[in-house]
Amino acid sequence: MHLYPRFAAHIAAALDQLAASGELPAGLASSAITVEPPRDAAHGDLATNAAMVLAKPAAMKPRDIAVLLAQQLARVAEVESAEVAGPGFLNLRLRPGVWRDEIAAIAAAGGDYGRSNVGAGRRVNVEYVSANPTGPMHMGHCRGAVVGDALASVLAWAGHEVTREYYINDAGGQVDTLARSAHLRYREALGETISIPEGFYPGDYLVPVGEALAAEFGTTWQAAPEAEWLALFRARTVALMMVRIRADLALLGIEQDVFFSEASLGPKVQAALDDLAARGLIYEGVLEKPKGESAEEWEARPQTLFRASQFGDDSDRALKKSDGSWTYFAGDVAYHWDKIGRGYDALVNIFGADHAGYVKRMTAAVRALSDGRVPLDIKIVNLVKLLRAGEPVKMSKRSGNFVTLGEVVEEVGKDVVRFMMLTKRPESPLDFDFAEVARQSRENPVFYVQYAHARIASLGRKVVDAGLALPEPDLSLLDDVDLLPIKMAAQFPRVVEQAAEAREPHRIAFYLQDLAGAFHTLWNAGNDDAARRVVRPDDPALTAARLAMAQAVGQVLKNGLAVMGVEAADELN
Numbered sequence: 382m383h384l385y386p387r388f389a390a391h392i393a394a395a396l397d398q399l400a401a402s403g404e405l406p407a408g409l410a411s412s413a414i415t416v417e418p419p420r421d422a423a424h425g426d427l428a429t430n431a432a433m434v435l436a437k438p439a440a441m442k443p444r445d446i447a448v449l450l451a452q453q454l455a456r457v458a459e460v461e462s463a464e465v466a467g468p469g470f471l472n473l474r475l476r477p478g479v480w481r482d483e484i485a486a487i488a489a490a491g492g493d494y495g496r497s498n499v500g501a502g503r504r505v506n507v508e509y510v511s512a513n514p515t516g517p518m519h520m521g522h523c524r525g526a527v528v529g530d531a532l533a534s535v536l537a538w539a540g541h542e543v544t545r546e547y548y549i550n551d552a553g554g555q556v557d558t559l560a561r562s563a564h565l566r567y568r569e570a571l572g573e574t575i576s577i578p579e580g581f582y583p584g585d586y587l588v589p590v591g592e593a594l595a596a597e598f599g600t601t602w603q604a605a606p607e608a609e610w611l612a613l614f615r616a617r618t619v620a621l622m623m624v625r626i627r628a629d630l631a632l633l634g635i636e637q638d639v640f641f642s643e644a645s646l647g648p649k650v651q652a653a654l655d656d657l658a659a660r661g662l663i664y665e666g667v668l669e670k671p672k673g674e675s676a677e678e679w680e681a682r683p684q685t686l687f688r689a690s691q692f693g694d695d696s697d698r699a700l701k702k703s704d705g706s707w708t709y710f711a712g713d714v715a716y717h718w719d720k721i722g723r724g725y726d727a728l729v730n731i732f733g734a735d736h737a738g739y740v741k742r743m744t745a746a747v748r749a750l751s752d753g754r755v756p757l758d759i760k761i762v763n764l765v766k767l768l769r770a771g772e773p774v775k776m777s778k779r780s781g782n783f784v785t786l787g788e789v790v791e792e793v794g795k796d797v798v799r800f801m802m803l804t805k806r807p808e809s810p811l812d813f814d815f816a817e818v819a820r821q822s823r824e825n826p827v828f829y830v831q832y833a834h835a836r837i838a839s840l841g842r843k844v845v846d847a848g849l850a851l852p853e854p855d856l857s858l859l860d861d862v863d864l865l866p867i868k869m870a871a872q873f874p875r876v877v878e879q880a881a882e883a884r885e886p887h888r889i890a891f892y893l894q895d896l897a898g899a900f901h902t903l904w905n906a907g908n909d910d911a912a913r914r915v916v917r918p919d920d921p922a923l924t925a926a927r928l929a930m931a932q933a934v935g936q937v938l939k940n941g942l943a944v945m946g947v948e949a950a951d952e953l954n
Contacts (some may be wrong), residue, residue: 383497383874384483385427388416388473391460392431395453404449409435418872425464425472426479426868432469443469480864481856483871487933495873495940500540500881506720507533509731510630510637511548514622515559517586518629518786521733524811525762526786527802527946529731530635531886532760534944539881544725545637548716551619552643558582559622560615564602566591567614571603590621632790633799634946646715650707653718653750654700662688662749668696687714692745713739714746721751728757729884734808737761758884762807768814793818796947800827803890803945821953826894830938831950833897836904837935838951840928843916851921854929858922862906862913863930866899870937877944886945893941900934 382390392414399405411431419428432447439446450471451463461474487494509529512522530545537543550556562582569575570591577583594617602610623640630637657663666686686697687710700711720728728747732739740759747757767774767784774784790798797818804826805811821828844851872892880888907914915927939949 383486384479384871385416385875388427388429388459389414391454391457392416392429392450395450396431396435398453399449405435405441405446406439409438411435417875418868419472422868424466425462425474427473427475429471429473432465432471436469447471477859477861477864480867480871481859483867484856484930484933487870487936488929491936492940492943494936495877495944496538496540497874497878498540499878500536500542502540502542503726504542504544504724505536505727505729506544506546506723506725507536507729507731508546508548509533510635511550512626513550513555514619514626515555515582516584516622516783517625519783520765520767520786520789520813521783523633523786523789523798524765524802524807525731525733526630526633526635527799528760528762528807528886529729530633531799531803531889531945532729532731532884534946535877535880535886535889538877538944541881544639545635546639546641547637549619549623549640549642549644551615552646552712556615556619556644557611560611560618561607563587563590563594563618564607564610564614567594567598568603570595571600573603586625590618593621594618629786632787632795634795641716641719643712643716646712646719649719650711650715653715654711656718657687657714657749660749662691663700664688666697668699687746687749689742689745689749692748694741694745698742698745710742710746713743714750717743717747717757718750721747721755725755728755730757730759732759732761734761734763760807760884763810765802765811765813768812768816770816771814774815789813796831796950797827799946800830800890800942803887806885806887826890828953829901830893830897830942832953833900834935834938834942834949835951835953837900837931837938840915840931844924844928847916847918849916849918849921849924851925851928854925855922856926856929858926859930862903863927866896866903866934867930869896869899870934873937873941889941889944893938893945896934896938896941900931900938 393411396405396409396411400407400409411434413434414429414431416427416429419425429450431450432443432445435441435446436443444465447465447469451465454460454463454471454473459475459479461476464472464474466472490496507529509532510518510522510526512518518526533543533545558580559582562577565575565577565581566587568591569588594614597617602614654663664686665683667681667683668686670681682703684699685701687700689698690696698710699708700714702708717728730743740761743759744757747755767789793815801813801818802811818825818827821832823829873896876888876892880886903913904915911917915924915931917924917927935949942949
């Protein structure tokens with residue numbers, strides 16, 4: 382059990398003792414009690430809101446409860462002091478042995494330090510990217526891909542059973558247009574001179590698709606009527622584009638477990654709507670005119686509607702178009718009905734900012750289909766603005782009208798791209814400046830964290846270069862200054878659990894910058910005062926202890942980067 386739940390257990394035990402002695406009422410709910418680092422490190426090592434939370438149900442003043450708790454917790458062997466602050470906050474200072482033990486715990490757990498079982502094996506489906514297979518991956522897809530993949534990793538670290546899923550939009554008119562565009566490239570590969578009509582996909586990325594189709598079919602479909610080849614070319618082209626898309630995702634280190642075809646929904650749409658109808662949630666009605674729609678453009682007509690407003694949406698939602706075909710929303714209802722039927726305990730979707738208006742209707746549908754048993758959490762990912770030395774990057778050398786993901790990874794590397802995509806909350810716009818991310822400075826968060834790990838890795842080399850024979854680490858030699866980075870490192874399991882609970886993988890990136898900062902501060906102190914250096918050729922015993930401390934910090938940096946899908950560098954150029 383890591384530090385924070387261990388002290389939550391100490392607090393629970395103290396409350397039980399106070400209840401047994403009659404000093405507090407029995408049966409007080411403790412679910413809202415938190416144990417966390419104090420905002421100001423000068424106040425101690427841990428803080429708890431227990432007294433504030435329990436005051437009302439106990440019908441007591443918060444400070445009176447805090448005093449009772451402080452008396453109990455001061456008897457815990459790991460606690461050096463327990464101090465009441467303000468109206469009833471409780472701050473704890475821990476004995477140095479707690480932090481020395483944490484060094485040993487990190488070393489023992491190694492690459493598993495930070496993993497937990499709070500997820501208890503609950504099955505979570507994380508759907509992300511889900512781009513149309515009409516072109517290669519570009520930077521518009523990149524941020525959602527990284528956020529989704531990092532979130533899946535965070536959930537797995539916290540003990541959930543995670544499925545990573547991609548929804549292939551391979552139905553509808555845009556896929557027919559893709560097939561027609563590929564047929565033109567197929568004819569081109571057979572020697573024809575072609576012109577690409579307006580509305581077709583003009584990108585050169587379809588040239589190899591046309592060549593592959595020519596190699597497979599020869600001239601069989603070159604002059605054939607469209608009705609004879611359209612379905613075949615649609616299926617083949619989508620398959621070939623998905624090979625390209627998977628390769629693009631692999632450049633980011635992303636491998637998904639399930640690729641679900643929209644075209645495969647077929648009869649599932651009717652089955653899902655039959656399910657809603659059986660619950661009395663579908664009816665024939667007329668929607669009110671949407672806000673912003675002019676009276677001249679609005680046509681009030683009877684439609685097949687889902688009672689979305691009963692489940693938190695702003696209005697009921699149409700399931701059929703005027704021509705009798707299903708709406709896009711109906712297909713999404715069926716897709717999520719299928720997910721629920723696969724037995725997931727929770728669903729997470731990563732949406733682009735252009736789909737923000739879709740959140741309420743989808744959460745309403747899932748709430749209705751699952752009787753509220755399966756929560757759907759939709760995370761909105763905002764745009765990425767590509768810059769070069771502050772100037773917008775507008776065009777790609779290869780595709781003409783967008784910058785491909787592959788081009789960006791080729792220039793700056795997977796690790797830089799992944800880390801930078803997590804340096805802001807996903808709903809905030811993000812500037813990605815090629816010049817800035819390549820700069821090795823404190824202002825570059827990727828370099829700042831990687832440099833901390835590289836510095837730690839260099840310490841082992843310094844020991845070898847100095848010819849030091851180190852004894853087994855005696856951690857009692859570490860003083861309070863030596864232990865400061867460990868206090869930050871010990872927060873990692875808690876950060877992982879909180880990031881998983883909030884579905885916010887960017888918390889890992891924020892935390893790693895703080896942890897790197899704690900180590901850089903210690904390193905810089907050694908630059909100012911030789912006595913504070915980790916490697917002390919004149920003191921092998923102290924060197925061994927400080928090296929163990931530094932390696933524990935390095936392990937946590939490495940584990941945190943692994944959660945983000947980023948390699949920990951041992952050396953930087």
